[in-house]
Amino acid sequence: MSSTPSRTEKANAIRALSMDAVQKAKSGHPGAPMGMADIAEVLWNDYLKHNPANPNWADRDRFVLSNGHGSMLLYSLLHLSGYDLPIEELQNFRQLHSKTPGHPEYGYAPGVETTTGPLGQGITNAVGMAMAEKVLGAQFNRPGYELVDHHTYAFLGDGCLMEGVSHEACSLAGTLGLGKLIAFYDDNGISIDGEVEGWFTDDTPKRFESYGWHVISNVDGHDSAAIKTAIEEARDVSDKPTIICCKTVIGFGSPNKQGREECHGAPLGDEEIALVRETLGWVHAPFEIPEDIYAGWNGKAKGEAQEDEWKDILADYREEFPELAADFERRMSGELPADFLVKADEYIKQCQDDAQKIASRKASQNALNAYGPLLPEFLGGSADLAGSNLTIWSGSKGISAKDASGNYVYYGVREFGMSAMMNGVALHGGFVPYGATFLMFMEYARNAVRMAALMKQRVIFVYTHDSIGLGEDGPTHQPVEQLSALRATPNLHTWRPCDATESAVSWKMAIARKDGPSTLVFSRQGLAPQDRNSVQLAQIEKGGYILSDCEGTPEAIIIATGSEIELAMAAQEQLVGTKVRVVSMPCAELFMEQEDAYRESVLPSSVRARVAVEASHKDYWYKFVGFDGAIIGMSTFGESAPAGDLMPYFGFTVDKIAEAVEKVLK
Numbered sequence: 254m255s256s257t258p259s260r261t262e263k264a265n266a267i268r269a270l271s272m273d274a275v276q277k278a279k280s281g282h283p284g285a286p287m288g289m290a291d292i293a294e295v296l297w298n299d300y301l302k303h304n305p306a307n308p309n310w311a312d313r314d315r316f317v318l319s320n321g322h323g324s325m326l327l328y329s330l331l332h333l334s335g336y337d338l339p340i341e342e343l344q345n346f347r348q349l350h351s352k353t354p355g356h357p358e359y360g361y362a363p364g365v366e367t368t369t370g371p372l373g374q375g376i377t378n379a380v381g382m383a384m385a386e387k388v389l390g391a392q393f394n395r396p397g398y399e400l401v402d403h404h405t406y407a408f409l410g411d412g413c414l415m416e417g418v419s420h421e422a423c424s425l426a427g428t429l430g431l432g433k434l435i436a437f438y439d440d441n442g443i444s445i446d447g448e449v450e451g452w453f454t455d456d457t458p459k460r461f462e463s464y465g466w467h468v469i470s471n472v473d474g475h476d477s478a479a480i481k482t483a484i485e486e487a488r489d490v491s492d493k494p495t496i497i498c499c500k501t502v503i504g505f506g507s508p509n510k511q512g513r514e515e516c517h518g519a520p521l522g523d524e525e526i527a528l529v530r531e532t533l534g535w536v537h538a539p540f541e542i543p544e545d546i547y548a549g550w551n552g553k554a555k556g557e558a559q560e561d562e563w564k565d566i567l568a569d570y571r572e573e574f575p576e577l578a579a580d581f582e583r584r585m586s587g588e589l590p591a592d593f594l595v596k597a598d599e600y601i602k603q604c605q606d607d608a609q610k611i612a613s614r615k616a617s618q619n620a621l622n623a624y625g626p627l628l629p630e631f632l633g634g635s636a637d638l639a640g641s642n643l644t645i646w647s648g649s650k651g652i653s654a655k656d657a658s659g660n661y662v663y664y665g666v667r668e669f670g671m672s673a674m675m676n677g678v679a680l681h682g683g684f685v686p687y688g689a690t691f692l693m694f695m696e697y698a699r700n701a702v703r704m705a706a707l708m709k710q711r712v713i714f715v716y717t718h719d720s721i722g723l724g725e726d727g728p729t730h731q732p733v734e735q736l737s738a739l740r741a742t743p744n745l746h747t748w749r750p751c752d753a754t755e756s757a758v759s760w761k762m763a764i765a766r767k768d769g770p771s772t773l774v775f776s777r778q779g780l781a782p783q784d785r786n787s788v789q790l791a792q793i794e795k796g797g798y799i800l801s802d803c804e805g806t807p808e809a810i811i812i813a814t815g816s817e818i819e820l821a822m823a824a825q826e827q828l829v830g831t832k833v834r835v836v837s838m839p840c841a842e843l844f845m846e847q848e849d850a851y852r853e854s855v856l857p858s859s860v861r862a863r864v865a866v867e868a869s870h871k872d873y874w875y876k877f878v879g880f881d882g883a884i885i886g887m888s889t890f891g892e893s894a895p896a897g898d899l900m901p902y903f904g905f906t907v908d909k910i911a912e913a914v915e916k917v918l919k
Contacts (some may be wrong), residue, residue, distance in 0.1 A: 258549040260477045263292040263298065265533045265770035266333060266546050270508055271325035272354070272529060273539040274346040274353070276520045281347060281355065284503040284516040285323030288474070289439050292499055295480045296437075297552070300488070302403060304556030305335035308363040311585045312403050312563050315366050315681065316381045319375025319409035320439065321356040322518065326408075328353045331364045331519045331543070337869055338362050340540055359680070359708040360822040367680050368708050371700050373416025376436060379407035379685075380422040381677020382436035383494070384652075384662070388632065389683045391658035393581050398570045400581065403433065404488070410439045410440040411449050414457060418701075421670025426494045427465030428652030432736055433492035435487045439474070441503040447514045458498055467495040474499035492654070502746060506533045585629045586684045587711070587767060593627050600624070604754045606788055608782035613815070614717040614775040616756035618643035624760060632684040634662035635673050635715075642717045668694045668748075672701035672714065673724035685764060689715035691723075692732040692774055696767045699738065703772040706744040712770040713763045719749065721870035721903060722816055723777045727893030736774065736869040740841060744769040746796075748840045749867075751818035752782045755839045758793040762840070778896055783837070796843025800835045801825055807834035809862040809914045812877055814838050817866045817885075817905060833914060834860075841877075860915040866910055868900070883913040907918035 256481055267290040275281035302314040318327045327347065331338045338352060342362070345351035352362040354372030356422055366382070369375035383405040390401035413419050426434055438457060458470045467490040472481045480499070487495035504516030506530045521529065530536065537543060570580040583590070599749055600623040604616070611619075625646045627629055635644045650659030663670035668690045674687040695702065695716055698898035705712040721731045739747040747761035748771060756775065783800060785793075792798035797812075799823060813821040818837055825833045836855055838844060844852065855875065856863075863873035863882035871886035878884060892899060900906070 256547050257543055258538065260291070260294055262554065263546060263549050264294040265328040265506070266542055266550070267293060267326060268529070268533065269535050269537065270329040270332070270343055270540065272521050272526055273877060274325050274328070274343050276526055277344060277539070280521065281325060282322040282518045283521055283918040284443070284518070285320055285410065285439060285509075286326035286329065287505045287507065287763050288441050288501040288503045289323065289326055289437075289514070291475045291504070292408070292437055292480055293326060293499070296406060296476050296484065297334060298550065299481060299716060300484055303364070303552065303561050304560045305364070305553050306557060307560060308336065310560050310563075311682065312401060312405045315379065315405040316404070317375045317407040318357055318367055318369055319379065319407050319413045320372065321369030321375060324353070324355065324357050327357050327365065328362065332363060333812040335550075336362070336364045337751060338531050344540055345764065363453055364805070365687065367677065368704060371704065372412040373418040374701060375420035376407050376409045377403070377418050377670055377673035378407050378414050378677035378680065379434060379436070380426045380431065381674035382681040383426065383431040384429060385632075385678045385681035385684055386433055387429070387431055387657045388652055388659070390690045391485050391656070392629075393577060395574060399568060399835065400566060400570055401595045402778070405864055407434070407436045409436055410441070411444055411453055412436070414455065415453055418669045418673060421667035422674055423461065423466070424432045424464050425667065425670060425674075429652070429657070430465075430492050431494045432491040435484070436494070436496045438496055438498045439501055440498055443503045443512070443514050443517055443870060444516055445514060465493055467493050469495065469497045472497055472499045473502035475505060479756070483654050484539070486809070487615065580629065583798055586845040587682065589765065590627055593764065594761070596627055596756075597624060601754060601757045601761065602790070604757045605785055606752070609753055610779050610781050611753055612779050613750050613752070613756045614643045614774050614777060616750070616753035617715065617760065617773065617775050618646060619753065620757045620760040623757070624764065628685060628764070629660075629834050630683060630685045631660055632678055632686045633660060634663065634664050634671060634693070635667045636690040637881065638690055639663070641691070641708070642715060644687070644689045644715060658706055662688070665739060668697040672698035673704070675712045676701060676705050678708055680708070680714045681703070685711060685713065686711035687715055690718065691718040691730060692716035692735050693718070693730050693842040695732075695735050697738070702745070702770065702772070703742060704712035704738070706742050709744055709769045711767055714770065715773040715775070716772055717775045718777045719774045720776070720888070721814060721891040721897045721899045722868060722901065724896040725893055728890040732869070733887045733890055734870045736867070737873040739772050740873055746771045746840050746842050747774060747907035748772065749774040749815040749837045751813075751815055751837055752780050754782070754785065754790070755793055755837070759839060762843075762856065776816050778816060780816055781823070782817065793839065795847050795851060796840035797836055797838040797855055800837040802834050803832040805832060806857070807860055808832040808858055809918055810834045810836055810856060811864050811866060811910065811914065812836045812838050812874070813866040815867070817868060819868055820905060820907055823907040824914065827907055827911045828914055831914065832919070840904065862914070864910060864913045864917060866905070868905055881917065885909055885913055
């Protein structure tokens with residue numbers, strides 16, 4: 254008969270799997286998994302509400318390993334507790350096409366809630382998840398029906414706390430009173446360069462107290478009873494998030510390397526691993542886990558029972574609140590309302606018929622007013638620029654610690670935190686998040702945008718004040734190279750519409766897109782409406798289309814976006830006697846995804862005389878005009894002056910475009 258394994262034995266299974274996998278891969282980070290194994294054992298076996306047989310259960314607890322370099326901790330937990338992650342995948346740690354890459358990657362192994370690796374973003378994702386839980390619960394829970402009732406747990410280390418984004422998110426988490434967020438700080442005093450006291454002397458408990466968190470200090474991270482007591486205390490606090498500061502020994506169990514940087518990010522070595530086995534009393538061969546240990550970890554039966562209990566609540570909820578239940582299930586599935594696309598198309602046609610000259614940021618707000626009432630899943634926000642980004646629509650209601658039933662987040666001046674939190678909201682499910690800042694300050698949030706694209710999440714990044722056209726604020730606020738960076742990002746669609754109609758289409762496409770994020774780039778200055786027939790109106794959704802054509806085959810093609818479309822159209826008129834086609838390219842990445850025949854119909858390869866016009870960096874456009882073409886764009890930073898002076902100063906005039914066309918035709 255097999256015996257019941259002790260907590261230490263179960264934790265040692267994590268240590269053994271982690272050190273063996275890192276050793277076999279010849280790379281990785283054994284220190285954090287070995288140091289946090291005892292904390293993980295208590296949390297996962299005693300508290301974590303999850304069902305390994307259904308990793309997507311809506312009301313599961315979310316677990317985030319913010320210190321993602323310790324990925325073998327997570328893979329060990331998933332394997333041991335019964336997820337579909339066989340031992341062969343752990344043996345293939347860090348190998349091509351395995352489900353166990355060097356850092357946790359969303360979509361590879363079941364149970365991985367988010368991609369972590371860039372330190373600080375995991376805890377920020379977790380803040381977003383906890384915010385989503387609170388808002389979703391406020392919107393759907395009713396007396397006697399706690400349909401949404403789960404925790405978000407995050408592990409994090411010194412590196413996460415040094416990263417500025419953790420300050421942004423954790424500060425806001427305290428303000429919003431995210432009481433179901435519990436973070437475990439792995440206070441082991443070691444990072445890659447050695448003992449952190451030479452560069453990290455923050456008083457972390459006081460820091461989090463100042464944020465408005467509940468703080469539990471000096472918990473022995475290797476004492477299961479102390480860990481359990483701390484978690485109980487944290488779960489009893491409902492009005493503020495909790496951080497449990499755990500004193501641990503990195504590489505715990507390694508006689509010669511524990512407590513030292515040598516075990517942080519390198520294999521222990523065969524000799525040291527043998528000593529670890531001897532020290533821990535782990536007599537089993539590499540990747541060998543006794544059946545009684547598996548039995549002690551397996552969470553399937555418990556998880557299925559917890560999910561069945563929740564399903565009973567959902568069934569009763571359906572009877573009592575059928576419309577709410579249907580909306581909840583639709584939102585959690587990621588499906589849009591059945592009538593959204595039809596009504597969006599009606600609004601787009603209305604924009605075309607109205608033909609108003611307005612700034613595209615205002616057109617964006619108008620689109621929000623049209624689409625917002627159709628989308629209860631909208632969760633908007635701005636990084637302290639709501640009045641400039643125009644992200645508040647008529648139905649916007651701010652969320653707060655006391656009332657989270659709204660649909661708008663005042664993120665404060667936290668561009669990076671906002672963006673990474675939105676990723677967490679999207680990963681949680683039930684929402685379509687959007688958040689805004691100036692395009693220039695996308696730079697603060699760049700890595701979070703990249704992570705949204707890497708995870709293919711439906712997140713909408715709204716960027717206004719899109720060029721030197723914003724004027725007097727000068728080059729610190731005038732974006733030049735940002736559009737090129739966004740367009741170079743895989744899986745990301747970047748829209749720069751030229752008028753209200755294209756703005757409405759860009760919102761529709763971003764909302765409807767399920768397989769990745771979108772950036773919507775809007776102007777401060779007014780943009781003239783463009784004439785279109787029904788075919789052209791439909792083709793906006795292809796990312797690029799013929800806005801104005803000539804008789805027969807064109808001699809030259811002008812490609813433009815945004816505010817420069819108006820100049821391109823005027824240049825076409827000025828070039829009397831020359832066959833010129835004007836192509837609007839609001840989303841170049843989407844245009845490149847179209848079939849070859851369509852792209853050839855818009856940009857025939859036989860027409861080499863091409864001019865691209867955009868008040869952004871030139872280099873991106875060589876792919877469309879070639880080295881024989883011309884590009885009117887930016888190759889320097891901007892200047893501080895009224896927009897009416899800046900545009901001609903930098904060459905954005907009808908005459909300059911016409912001259913460029915004539916030159917490429919020679």
